[in-house]
Amino acid sequence: MKKILFICTEGFDTPGPSNHLIGTLIEDLLEDGFQITLIQSCRQGIYDDIPDNLNDKLNFESISVNRKVINKSSFIKRYLEEGVYHFKAFLKWKKVKGVDAVFVQSCPTVMFSIILLKLFTRYPILYSIQDMWPGSAVSSGVLTNKWLALLFYKLQRITYSLSDVLTVISEDMKRKVIEQGGEEEKIHTIVNWFDDRSIHEVDWTENRFVNKYKLKRHMFYVQYAGTMGYVFDYKMVLKVAEKLKDWQDIEFHMIGEGSQKDKFRQEADKNFLDNIVFFPLEPQNMVSDVYSACSICLIPLIRGVIGNSVPSKAGLLMACKKTIVNSVDENSDYYKMFNDNGIGVSVSNRDPDSIAQAIVQLYENKEIRDVIAENGKRFGEKYYSRAENTIKFAEIFNQMIGGVE
Known part of the structure; x- marks a missing residue:
């Protein structure tokens, strides 16, 4: 052996x-x-x-x-x-x-x-x-x-x-x-x-994260769940949330811990961005529930990091049939993979206006959102x-x- x-x-x-x-x-x-x-x-x-x-x-x-x-x-x-x-x-x-x-x-x-x-x-x-x-x-x-x-x-x-x-x-x-x-x-x-033996989409009515925090079905939740460390571009989230603060049905959910979370929370409070809601880290057995609780997922990476690190959550989100919006370097293969295969939306991490626009377009077009999510699920099963x-x-x-x- x-x-x-x-x-x-x-x-x-x-x-x-x-x-x-x-x-x-x-x-x-x-x-x-x-x-x-x-x-x-x-x-x-x-x-x-x-x-x-x-x-x-x-x-x-x-x-x-x-x-x-x-x-x-x-x-x-x-x-x-x-x-x-x-x-x-x-x-x-x-x-x-x-x-x-x-x-x-x-x-x-x-x-x-x-x-x-x-x-x-x-x-x-x-x-x-x-x-x-x-x-x-x-x-x-x-x-x-x-x-x-x-x-x-x-x-x-x-x-x-x-x-x-x-x-x-x-x-x-x-x-x-x-x-x-x-x-x-x-x-x-x-x-x-992603673990195809355990990770899957969880129906809203059975979702433990939804029930735990009494989330509202009519809301549009833009989620980031994971480590809020140095490669996480929290400043981009602040800029985008500021641009969308008048959209009453759009709320940003930041789930997890990390070295940048305290600064992130302080700046959100300082700028009165009550459309950003912070949640603590959930245990591993809640992964499917957490990712299934969002409308779309935002993955914001700081400039230059994409070759040195890659988001591990992409496959998990595909398995949970969720649409991904990436804020990432536009010259990377990771950026192109999502746009070329129709499995998500990649936007330059130099352009908060376009990120906000992408979120609004997905908010207004459920059919497009569903098509992208379905494409992602099939792509994830094949490659991730x-x-x-x-x-x-x-x-x-x-x-x-x-x-x-």
Whole structure:
């Protein structure tokens, strides 16, 4: 039986956009006959260490490493603490026997685990790139020191060279990795999928989120649900909400947490934008209900981030049969994909007027909205489903391991 070691910087106990991806990937690899050992962090204890779909699974073990909770504004402390985590994880995974290949989850300090793997093992390494470092931090303005950014780019280049396989989540990201020194023949594009076993449209009358907050059927809800971090363009939401504040039936729902949420809420209050309503993070089992509760979804990304990061919620929204409006770089494949395939509306993130106009057009034209949502659902099933994508990892691992049994 082929054994895969998963090294993840974040754990299932802490909410995160990659949790459902890691959980479903491990489950499908187990069903494909692999044995899995997971190394994960434990620091917030909001959720269980092991999700329900992995509880009591044969050939699966999870090893947790305790971590401290560091304020997100303390960049240096966070970086150092995360680096320490990799060494603590090393002390755990070096005792794991019979490993045939390693899956390493991306994070700013990923090079520590990859260098330790190269120094102490001969395991082939799959580096799963979800959010490019330092590219996303530079694009979002979090990392402004050019010399420090240059150092991190050089370290990332070393990380690419030491990895046997690189997986990226979009063609835009693939080009970025190649530009930054990644070898094209190593790179595989596998999009972030939705779980087609559990994610689906929930009828309004049965929707738990709708019932919990007593939402009104006649209202037009423009929703963003997810992390309100540095790549989330909350200023664009403020501009668009300001332009539409006289539309009494249009309301913006911002659901989740993140480093920018407090600033976002303060500026909304300061500008008397009562058409923006904030909601707390919902548990993972509420995903279908949350996304099904909107009229349309707005995904606002800051300029320059799209190649370094890609919204993971697109497939989820397609599965829930919702129309997506993207505020994104107009020269990206992601932008073109939605407009060219009629699966959503992409608008330049330099143009709040056009974003407001797109929202109004969808508000006034339910037929168009329904056609786009139906197109998206079919497109998602074909390209973004769990069934179509986790199998690609199994194929890659089999190629990496070769004849090992």
